[in-house]
Amino acid sequence: MINKLRDRFLKFMVGRYGTDSLNRAIVGLVFVLLLLGLYTRMRIFQTLALALLVYTYFRAFSRNISRRYQENQKFLRTLAPLKGKFYRLRARFRDRKTHKYVSCPLCKKDMRVPKGKGRIKITCHYCGHEFIDRS
Numbered sequence: 001m002i003n004k005l006r007d008r009f010l011k012f013m014v015g016r017y018g019t020d021s022l023n024r025a026i027v028g029l030v031f032v033l034l035l036l037g038l039y040t041r042m043r044i045f046q047t048l049a050l051a052l053l054v055y056t057y058f059r060a061f062s063r064n065i066s067r068r069y070q071e072n073q074k075f076l077r078t079l080a081p082l083k084g085k086f087y088r089l090r091a092r093f094r095d096r097k098t099h100k101y102v103s104c105p106l107c108k109k110d111m112r113v114p115k116g117k118g119r120i121k122i123t124c125h126y127c128g129h130e131f132i133d134r135s
Helices: 002-013 021-040 041-059 065-094
Strands: 099-102 110-114 119-123 130-134
Touching: 021 041, 021 065, 110 119
Parallel strands: none
Antiparallel strands: 099 110, 119 130
16 A cells, blocks of 8 residues: 555656755745744734745645755855854864964964974964964
C-alpha cells in the first residue's frame, strides 16, 4: 500500500522541480511566522505563512525547472556573504583562546596568529607586507 502511494507520487513528480534550498528556507520562515502568529495572536502572520506555504508548493510542483533553478541560484548568491560572515565569526569564537586575529595595516585583511607569543613579526599572506604586532 505504502509502496504503491510512493510510486504514484514519484510518477507525479517526474518533470517537476521538487524542493531546494529556497523552499527549505521558506518553510523555516513559515514556522517562525506561525509561532509569531500564535504568540501575538495577529492573523497577518498566519495569513502570510499560508501564502508562503502555497508558494513553496507552487515552486515544488512547477514544471518550469529552469526558472525555479534560477530563483534558487539567486537566493544562494544572496545568502553566500551572510554564510561566510557567520562561518568566520564562528571560527573566531572557536579559536578565541589559542589565536588572535590581526589586521594587515596595508591591505586590511584579517589574519590569525597564535596567542601569547609576545611581539612577533607577521607577514601578510595576501599582500606580503611585513609588520610587528603583539600576539
